[in-house]
Amino acid sequence: MQEFFDFFSFGYIQRALISGISIAIMCSLIGLFLVLRKQSLFGDAISHMAFGGIAIGTYLNIYPFWTAIIFSASSALAINKIRYYTKLNADSMVAVLLSFGLGIGVTLISMSDGFSVDLFSFLFGSILLVSYEDVLITVGMVIIVTSIIGLFFKKFIYVTFDEDQAKISGLHVEQLDYLFIVLVAVTVIVSMKLVGILLISSLIVIPNIASLMLNQGFKRTLFISIIISACSVFFGIILSYYFNTAPSGMIVLLSVGIFIAVIISKYFYQNINIFSNTSRIK
């Protein structure tokens, strides 16, 4: 037991838990809107764009965090603008973004010295290596993103629910869309440190689809999703420490485990209900 409490006294564990849970909250918040817009893979696309942005930063010797944000947000905005005019499906545009980001990344890496350790940490995450400054940046970004979402909360819900009705009610749908894309880009890039580019959509999508299966109202769905996400991160980090595995993988496996548990519980709950109703009829 003492060993368990000692675990929390390690500075790097404290930093990992604080930044991890902050990121879990932010990903659930942004992710619920993405899932409901049927753009679950948009986060994945942005993260691949970020890969291109990181490669640009590495190639030009600029801090990759900033090039990733600028490159992925501006590309996503441009692609969204193209979608408005061409009326192409969102999933097709996701495929374009995804390939474009990877294409740029791979090309620039092949022009430099190949893969570096840093690039691998962006690809697969390195939450146990976050510094005190990283924690400050992460928590700061989470506060900014959640405040902006909070400020426009009802408007974002309305646009997600029905774009046309939102327009009739006087909302500036296109501007809200652009703001949302920038928030997605910031969320994905801040979260990359935790689970890495390749696994980012797990934190954005899985807790939300598990929560949606419980058929609750919007605020409750969001709350449950945040709990699932935060628990996955918290216990994922603890388990990875004890089993000496990669935390990002453990976090993803745990969230998938919770998702499967929700499916099974729902199945049994419905069958028990049907069984008790049938007994009553008899």
Added chain:
Amino acid sequence: MQIVKVSSVSFEYGSEKILDDISFNVDEGDFLGIIGPNGAGKTTLFFCMLGLIDGYNGEIKIFGEDIRRNKKILKQIGYIPQRKSIDTRFPLTIKELVSLSITNKSYVDNVDKVLRYVDLYDNRNKIIGQLSGGQQQRVLIAKALVNNPKMLMLDEPTNGLDQTSQDNFYLFLKQLNDEEKITIIWTSHDLDAVNRLSNKISCINKKMFYHGTKDDFFSNDNNLKKYSESQMQIHMHSHY
């Protein structure tokens, strides 16, 4: 008092003419039924009137304002889209859904009031997907009424409802028009319902071939013949 003036509105999508020189007026307190076959342009006409489509020729004035210049005027309209366009799996309680439409903080207290009015107050914490088709339609009405609109626009509101739900819904609309004095414009395929509810009728099939009182429309066999022919034309187009 005239509150809607549609003047020579035409709209093309690509090379196809969807609306061709449509003109009509609506007075305060009217209950206007817009009839026409599928593909006649009824929903497109609604989208033009609601400011969702701007690229039309002609002019639409609502409450005296050109809606392309002043979209704020749309806040005085309650719009009820076709029910099939609503995502019933969206995680919103009825109360959350109705609250979404509020355009001014002073209407926040209206949420409970309109939910009682449509007899859904006791179900306010249910998810929209847990309701029957008739109840979902009443939620959409509540949502449209929450800002105290002067006019309601309904696009084929009874599509997919059973006969009892349809009849209840029609009674409810009549009550809104008679007692709350709300002007109503609605599109429908149901000629019988339009005859029972509306005082005016517009009949369109890309072009407008009738606009006037219900009594004139049904007393003239020529109008009914034209309406039947337009239905037939669309039917033929869909086959050939």
